[in-house]
Amino acid sequence: MTRILFVTSEVHPLIKTGGLADVSASLPAALQALGEDVRLLIPGYNQVLDALKTKKVVATFSVFTGQAPVRLLSAKMPNTNVPVYVLDAPEYFCRVAGPYQYQLGGDWPDNPMRFGMLSKVAAMLGSADSPIAWQAELVHCNDWQTGLTPVYLQLMSAPRAKSVMTVHNIAFQGNFDRDWIKALEIPAAHFNMHGVEFHGNLSFLKSGLQYADRIVTVSPTYAHEIQATEMGYGMQGLLTARKADVSGILNGIDEDEWDASTDKHLEVRYDVSDLAQKTQGKLALQKRLGLEVNEHAPLLGVVSRLTYQKGLDLLLECLPTLLDSGAQLAVLGSGDAEFERRYLQLAQRYSGRVSVTIGFNEALSHQIMAGTDIFLMPSRFEPCGLNQMYGMRYGTPPVVRRTGGLADSVINASLDGGTGFVFDDAGAQALQQTIKWAIECYRDENTFRRIQLNGMRKDVGWRHSAQLYLELYNSIL
Ligand code: ADP
Numbered sequence: 001m002t003r004i005l006f007v008t009s010e011v012h013p014l015i016k017t018g019g020l021a022d023v024s025a026s027l028p029a030a031l032q033a034l035g036e037d038v039r040l041l042i043p044g045y046n047q048v049l050d051a052l053k054t055k056k057v058v059a060t061f062s063v064f065t066g067q068a069p070v071r072l073l074s075a076k077m078p079n080t081n082v083p084v085y086v087l088d089a090p091e092y093f094c095r096v097a098g099p100y101q102y103q104l105g106g107d108w109p110d111n112p113m114r115f116g117m118l119s120k121v122a123a124m125l126g127s128a129d130s131p132i133a134w135q136a137e138l139v140h141c142n143d144w145q146t147g148l149t150p151v152y153l154q155l156m157s158a159p160r161a162k163s164v165m166t167v168h169n170i171a172f173q174g175n176f177d178r179d180w181i182k183a184l185e186i187p188a189a190h191f192n193m194h195g196v197e198f199h200g201n202l203s204f205l206k207s208g209l210q211y212a213d214r215i216v217t218v219s220p221t222y223a224h225e226i227q228a229t230e231m232g233y234g235m236q237g238l239l240t241a242r243k244a245d246v247s248g249i250l251n252g253i254d255e256d257e258w259d260a261s262t263d264k265h266l267e268v269r270y271d272v273s274d275l276a277q278k279t280q281g282k283l284a285l286q287k288r289l290g291l292e293v294n295e296h297a298p299l300l301g302v303v304s305r306l307t308y309q310k311g312l313d314l315l316l317e318c319l320p321t322l323l324d325s326g327a328q329l330a331v332l333g334s335g336d337a338e339f340e341r342r343y344l345q346l347a348q349r350y351s352g353r354v355s356v357t358i359g360f361n362e363a364l365s366h367q368i369m370a371g372t373d374i375f376l377m378p379s380r381f382e383p384c385g386l387n388q389m390y391g392m393r394y395g396t397p398p399v400v401r402r403t404g405g406l407a408d409s410v411i412n413a414s415l416d417g418g419t420g421f422v423f424d425d426a427g428a429q430a431l432q433q434t435i436k437w438a439i440e441c442y443r444d445e446n447t448f449r450r451i452q453l454n455g456m457r458k459d460v461g462w463r464h465s466a467q468l469y470l471e472l473y474n475s476i477l
Pocket of ligand 1: 018
């Protein structure tokens with residue numbers, strides 16, 4: 001049994017802005033099911049403190065010289081019972097608004113200190129300096145918010161844990177002014193291009209990539225893509241140099257949370273043997289969203305951050321033609337103000353055919369996944385992507401671009417065992433043609449049913465991937 005600390009800045013259902021929260025909930029649970037002693041470390045945001053009813057203080061200590069002491073709380077994750085340590089530092093984490101940004105959308109100016117602290121506490125828990133009786137043998141870091149952990153580990157007393165850095169999205173790097181190294185107590189000797197420096201700044205992500213024992217990305221295709229200029233966001237040189245330590249392990253999904261036969265967010269539940277019920281869910285969704293209630297209108301779904309990465313500008317370009325031919329669209333998301341404005345405008349123009357909900361809404365995301373016919377994910381890049389897997393599992397075949405985890409998880413409908421509709425070119429025309437093809441298939445009941453069933457029967461759970469992570473841990477311990 002290996003002692004693993006999984007450090008992360010978000011975890012479902014306590015706090016979530018994206019796929020990282022889903023992975024942070026389900027991968028540790030899957031590792032626990034394989035018999036490992038895995039524990040989480042997360043920041044004590046107010047949402048987290050409120051959600052965890054039973055918790056106890058297990059340590060009080062200072063993280064940086066001269067700073068007020070913080071507390072480490074111990075609790076269990078709801079649903080899975082995975083042990084979780086909460087870094088309770090109210091001055092830094094108990095704030096109204098999001099984990100990374102304030103209400104108007106700007107980053108918290110002290111994010112380097114907030115996540116530097118998280119990174120350092122993870123390193124302490126993986127060393128002889130651990131403030132509690134438990135010491136991790138392996139620290140699994142996730143994204144830039146935990147990128148300094150492998151650096152701090154080097155500064156701790158032996159024995160020290162090995163570290164794995166998972167990159168969920170290389171576009172988010174946590175690059176900050178170099179002056180932060182003083183407050184974060186990183187020795188100046190580490191500030192160079194072979195250390196924590198990235199073009200004159202302190203880079204949390206680069207630090208993780210440089211110092212971790214192994215680097216993992218969330219799909220094999222993305223692991224290749226980020227070693228090239230176009231998708232490496234400046235890290236391609238480092239990643240190519242460390243090629244032998246870089247691998248891709250496809251994320252799984254939480255099969256209990258995303259099960260259309262038991263989903264607590266759905267009015268109408270269904271499974272492979274009872275797809276007629278899915279149509280009832282569609283009618284309920286149309287009604288709820290103010291769309292024309294029409295069983296035969298192909299209903300397209302989007303649940304996404306509304307950003308350039310997700311290719312949702314391409315969709316805006318080709319929608320009028322598709323809507324004029326009778327399709328409907330249900331969008332749930334938030335993100336760039338300009339995207340939000342354009343989607344809301346579209347909903348106004350196509351009232352009864354387009355519904356746009358701006359915001360984060362867990363229940364509606366499940367209802368859209370279940371109630372739409374075809375799910376759209378035309379991402380320019382997609383490290384893994386979870387929604388396409390939810391779509392397949394809910395009998396809502398996805399339209400995806402052949403990139404990253406989308407390429408690794410969706411089999412094109414033109415092939416045997418097809419589970420979705422795949423296109424290559426990141427352009428509006430290719431997207432439009434592919435959606436048209438998906439709609440043609442939808443109108444041919446037998447073909448569509450076959451694609452739906454292939455997707456619903458596909459194994460998208462965590463068992464296999466958790467096993468691969470375990471093999472990776474064992475290879476470095
Ligand atoms: P990313 O992490 O890049 O945003 P993923 O597809 O990996 O994209 O994961 C996104 C996760 O966040 C999914 O669980 C998705 O259902 C959820 N999600 C995204 N936007 C919303 C929203 N507006 N409301 C509810 N859930 C959302």
